[in-house]
Amino acid sequence: MDATALAANFENKLAKNENIEPKDWMPDNYRKHLIRQISQHAHSEVVGMLPEGNWITRAPSLRRKMVLLAKVQDEGGHGLYLYSAAETLGISREELLHQLLSGKAKYSSIFNYPTLSWADMGAIGWLVDGAAIMNQVMLQRTSYGPYARAMVRICKEESFHQRQGYEIMSVLAAGSPEQKAMAQDALNRFWWPTLMMFGPSDANSANSENAIKWKIKRESNDQLRQRFVNQTIPQAELIGLTIPDAQLKWNEAKQGYDFGEPDWEEFNQVIHGNGPCNKERLGARLKAHDDGKWVREAAAAYASKRKLVAA
Numbered sequence: 539m540d541a542t543a544l545a546a547n548f549e550n551k552l553a554k555n556e557n558i559e560p561k562d563w564m565p566d567n568y569r570k571h572l573i574r575q576i577s578q579h580a581h582s583e584v585v586g587m588l589p590e591g592n593w594i595t596r597a598p599s600l601r602r603k604m605v606l607l608a609k610v611q612d613e614g615g616h617g618l619y620l621y622s623a624a625e626t627l628g629i630s631r632e633e634l635l636h637q638l639l640s641g642k643a644k645y646s647s648i649f650n651y652p653t654l655s656w657a658d659m660g661a662i663g664w665l666v667d668g669a670a671i672m673n674q675v676m677l678q679r680t681s682y683g684p685y686a687r688a689m690v691r692i693c694k695e696e697s698f699h700q701r702q703g704y705e706i707m708s709v710l711a712a713g714s715p716e717q718k719a720m721a722q723d724a725l726n727r728f729w730w731p732t733l734m735m736f737g738p739s740d741a742n743s744a745n746s747e748n749a750i751k752w753k754i755k756r757e758s759n760d761q762l763r764q765r766f767v768n769q770t771i772p773q774a775e776l777i778g779l780t781i782p783d784a785q786l787k788w789n790e791a792k793q794g795y796d797f798g799e800p801d802w803e804e805f806n807q808v809i810h811g812n813g814p815c816n817k818e819r820l821g822a823r824l825k826a827h828d829d830g831k832w833v834r835e836a837a838a839a840y841a842s843k844r845k846l847v848a849a
């Protein structure tokens with residue numbers, strides 16, 4: 539097939555909502571867009587293990603410790619599926635990790651905020667995983683096959699994560715006045731950074747036009763943010779917590795809430811390396827990479843020995 543026929547074939551598949559698979563022809567910019575998004579997503583999962591990992595030794599009971607351990611382990615697994623999906627686009631795992639460790643690649647802004655109390659584990663599960671699912675349910679139907687299939691399993695696990703977080707918040711909110719205050723404080727600190735997870739408003743989202751055209755994203759940043767707010771307000775009300783937004787108001791005409799504008803200057807600072815914990819998070823990843831050097835070397839030596847034996 540010549541270039542025009544290949545391009546027509548690609549467009550045709552998109553129009554019929556058929557997945558694009560690794561061996562199919564695809565435009566270079568589609569490939570680049572996917573590598574950027576999937577790798578950022580993978581990095582978010584792996585860096586996302588850090589703020590919660592911080593609380594494993596301090597979980598208030600054995601049950602909470604087991605659940606948190608399982609959750610953090612799930613995030614590592616999500617990172618693995620996503621790195622594998624990105625590799626099918628012709629980039630190596632080493633290169634992807636290099637992009638993260640050198641600070642070239644982004645990861646979700648939310649993980650550059652500190653986790654100061656146990657209630658933050660509840661707020662992260664409820665809000666952060668809740669926002670992640672909102673985005674990822676749509677990505678189950680993304681146009682690139684390996685990414686869409688990875689999302690199906692990830693969404694099942696994220697849904698468990700969201701529920702465990704909400705349960706932590708419900709228990710704290712129904713507890714002593716100090717516990718309720720701790721839950722409210724976590725909600726106050728995580729609310730706005732969670733809204734920023736969906737990315738800049740549509741008018742300022744440089745990548746959205748291509749993402750929608752190529753059916754990588756099927757809904758816009760603002761649409762998903764609005765859906766998240768609509769879903770979360772009644773959940774907060776049910777457990778007696780208050781969303782820290784004076785402009786929050788039900789809008790009958792749009793059948794959704796009006797809400798305030800996140801601080802986009804803060805968002806820009808955070809995604810450009812100047813958030814409260816950027817240096818700490820990257821430092822932890824660099825240390826893990828250095829500490830793991832002997833394991834990678836041993837695995838490589840073992841693999842080449844086996845090759846020799848098999849030959």
Ligand code: BYC
Binds near residue numbers: 587736742
């Ligand atoms: N953080 O043109 P835009 C999770 C960047 S957590 C950092 O709208 P796009 C988890 C954006 O990359 C969630 N950077 O971009 C939960 C772009 O910069 P570049 C991880 C952000 O791609 C619990 C620039 O801003 N989920 O899974 O159309 C525990 C302009 O933005 C952010 C995903 O990654 C941000 N929040 O839309 C553990 C889902 N927002 O790349 C883990 C997949 C924007 O041009 N990703 N930027 O230099 C997406 O759906 C999209 O990439 C985004 C951004 C909605 C995030």
